[in-house]
Amino acid sequence: MISSVVSIQVxxxxxxxxxxxxPIDLTSIFRGYGLLPAVVRTEAQTGAWDAIGQTRIVxxxxxxxxxxxxxxxxxxxxxxxxxSNFSGxxxxxVTAAIGEWWFENCDYSANSTLIxxxxxFTSKSLFTVPILWLVNKFLWxxxxxxxxxxxxxxxxxxxxx
Numbered sequence: 136m137i138s139s140v141v142s143i144q145v146x147x148x149x150x151x152x153x154x155x156x157x158p159i160d161l162t163s164i165f166r167g168y169g170l171l172p173a174v175v176r177t178e179a180q181t182g183a184w185d186a187i188g189q190t191r192i193v194x195x196x197x198x199x200x201x202x203x204x205x206x207x208x209x210x211x212x213x214x215x216x217x218x219s220n221f222s223g224x225x226x227x228x229v230t231a232a233i234g235e236w237w238f239e240n241c242d243y244s245a246n247s248t249l250i251x252x253x254x255x256f257t258s259k260s261l262f263t264v265p266i267l268w269l270v271n272k273f274l275w276x277x278x279x280x281x282x283x284x285x286x287x288x289x290x291x292x293x294x295x296x
Contacts, residue, residue, distance in 0.1 A: 136255050136257055136258070137255070137256045137258065137264070137267050137268055138253060138254065138255040138256075138271075139253070139254050139271055139276040139279055140251065140252070140253040140254075141251070141252055141276070141279045141280050141282075141283050142249055142250060142251040142252070142283070143249075143283040143284065143286070143287050144241060144247065144248065144249050144250075145248050145250060145286070145287050145290045145291065146246055146247060146248075146290070146291065147246055147248060147290050147293065148211075148240070148245055148246055148248060149211050149212060149238040149239060149240050149248045150210070150211035150238075151248075151290075151293075152211075152238045152248045152250055152290060153210055153211040153212065153214075153238045154210075154211070155286075155289065155290055155293065156238075156250070156286060157184060157185065157210075157214055157236075158183060158184050158185070159286070159289075161174040161177055161193060162175060162176065163285065163289065164282045164285040164286055164289075165278075165282060166281070166285065167196060168277055168278035168281050169274050169277065169278075170274060171274050171275065171278050172196040172197040173195065173196040174193055174194070174195060174196075175194050175195060175196050176194045177191045177192065177193050177194070178191070178192050178194065179191060179192045184205060185208060185210075186205065186208060187205055187206060187207065187208050188205065189205045190202060190204050191203050193218075195223070197223060198223065199221070199222045199223025199224070199225065199226075200220075200222050201218050201219065201221045201225070202218070202219055203216050203217070203218050204216060204219070206233075207235075212237060212238050212239070213235070213236065213237050214235075214236055215233065215234065215235040216233070216234050217231055217232070217233055217234075218231060218232040218233075218234065219231040219232075227259065227263070228258065228263045228266060228267050228270070229257060229258065229259060229263075229267065230257045230258070230259050231256075231257045232255060233253075233254070233255045233257075234252065234253070234254050235254075236250065236251070236252050237249075237250070237251040239251070250283060250286065250287075252279060252282070252283060254275070254279060256271065256275075
């Protein structure tokens, strides 16, 4: 398994951050990074993305797609999902990935939240581990930083209103 973790502090409460991130339009934060494609749309979502067992298909700008399954939902502090059925290049490298998001109050302020996101890839075989490690180290971890920066930008704009 290959993992990355990123975090960012935002100036809204954990519940507000949670309510914003969980149902977020993925196209607004997954804008592509280097060779990694942007999210262009989701489809076949089963519900409001607020209950364990809900699924959706995520389509990427390179024509590939994957399925997401919401596996944990503990408002306002945590949610997790499994990504599987990757098409495209990731389908050759990965059997699944687990995404987890935490929203924790920080600095003893009601309006300050530490958002932490971890993403763990399960490699398809021992032979793909080195390739996946390189992708994770040089591309995916940067993509994750870009995504949480986009989330912060949206939450900061919301806090100013």
